[in-house]
Amino acid sequence: DAGVIQSPRHEVTEMGQEVTLRCKPISGHNSLFWYRQTMMRGLELLIYFNNNVPIDDSGMPEDRFSAKMPNASFSTLKIQPSEPRDSAVYFCASSPTPNGEDTQYFGPGTRLTVL
Amino acid sequence: RKEVEQDPGPFNVPEGATVAFNCTYSNSASQSFFWYRQDCRKEPKLLMSVYSSGNEDGRFTAQLNRASQYISLLIRDSKLSDSATYLCVVTNTGGFKTIFGAGTRLFVKA
Numbered sequence: 637d638a639g640v641i642q643s644p645r646h647e648v649t650e651m652g653q654e655v656t657l658r659c660k661p662i663s664g665h666n667s668l669f670w671y672r673q674t675m676m677r678g679l680e681l682l683i684y685f686n687n688n689v690p691i692d693d694s695g696m697p698e699d700r701f702s703a704k705m706p707n708a709s710f711s712t713l714k715i716q717p718s719e720p721r722d723s724a725v726y727f728c729a730s731s732p733t734p735n736g737e738d739t740q741y742f743g744p745g746t747r748l749t750v751l
Numbered sequence: 752r753k754e755v756e757q758d759p760g761p762f763n764v765p766e767g768a769t770v771a772f773n774c775t776y777s778n779s780a781s782q783s784f785f786w787y788r789q790d791c792r793k794e795p796k797l798l799m800s801v802y803s804s805g806n807e808d809g810r811f812t813a814q815l816n817r818a819s820q821y822i823s824l825l826i827r828d829s830k831l832s833d834s835a836t837y838l839c840v841v842t843n844t845g846g847f848k849t850i851f852g853a854g855t856r857l858f859v860k861a
Contacts, residue, residue, distance in 0.1 A: 669849065679795070679838065679851040692848060727794055739785070740849070742794035
């Protein structure tokens with residue numbers, strides 16, 4: 637199994653640009669999670685999908701952030717417009733069961749730098 | 752007060768030492784508990800789940816105390832390869848929320 641796949645692995649962009657992060661969960665997993673990790677705030681859950689439906693987006697910091705899951709094998713996290721404080725590592729994770737009750741398998745992350 | 756709190760460390764221990772980490776959580780309705788390990792510049796990976804009866808996996812032992820709302824991780828006979836950040840994870844099923852602690856850094860020295 638290829639595991640959770642994220643792209644790009646690294647992204648450097650300028651303030652004001654749109655950034656799209658992509659995730660392919662493990663086949664057969666029902667749940668998908670987007671996290672952000674910074675030194676100051678640690679690992680924060682941004683949004684959680686179950687069977688492609690957003691269940692909890694209370695962690696999305698503001699309207700500049702949006703996430704979609706058009707099908708069971710693909711999700712995107714978009715930041716528009718990006719700001720320097722969005723610089724972080726963004727992880728996608730998937731799980732075979734709802735609600736995060738089971739193991740979450742993380743992708744390698746996208747390291748985002750906004751100049 | 753944070754929902755999940757850990758001692759950030761770092762813990763600096765010699766090879767062969769026994770080291771223990773604690774983690775407290777504030778929501779008494781929390782349902783599932785885990786320890787994850789994260790190596791530098793890598794993604795978190797599950798180390799072990801934590802059950803009410805406690806569980807052991809080789810040199811690693813995890814305990815849950817629901818009355819006091821804390822979980823612990825004990826590492827015996829530390830190896831250099833155990834150097835990492837250990838993340839305490841709590842899931843609140845009612846709110847479908849997964850909360851990661853800030854992590855405890857461990858350095859095992861030769």
